[in-house]
Amino acid sequence: MSDATAPDEAAGGVPAPGTAWPVGAVDLAAKLAQIREHWRPKVIAALNGQEVKLAKFEGEFPWHRHEHEDELFLGVAGEFRVEFRDRAEPVAPGRLVVVPRGVEHRVVAAREAAALLFEPAATRNTGDVEDPRYTAPTGVRI
Ligand code: NI
16 A cells, blocks of 8 residues: 555544545555554554454453444454353354444454454453453554
8 A cells, every 4th residue: 555545644643534544445464464463453444433453363352341332353364253151153254243332252262363343443452341461552553
């Protein structure tokens, strides 16, 4: 992608209201190759107050819930589970799960996997849980 299509960095990377972002096509594989850590989502696009993020998973994430946000996970590489207290949903490339707001959940990946997330901007990855190891900064773009 050309830098010419990126939002104005001087404005904090926030596109102007009504501005589609990004302008150019996004190569998911190229973005994934830039991610070298697990559990820390990176923003790759934004629209309508929502963010599209990529994250790599490996291991077990803490149980948590998001009081105000529904959260979508679309598998893009490897296999993982979205676990609820009463069931687990397997996710692989081409499968997606929507976690309704208020519902406790966690992600478990036996081996490294990756997902595309779609949720309101600034949704905290650990929801109602503050965890020094897993809580990631929001709004980190790649
Ligand atoms: Ni969550």
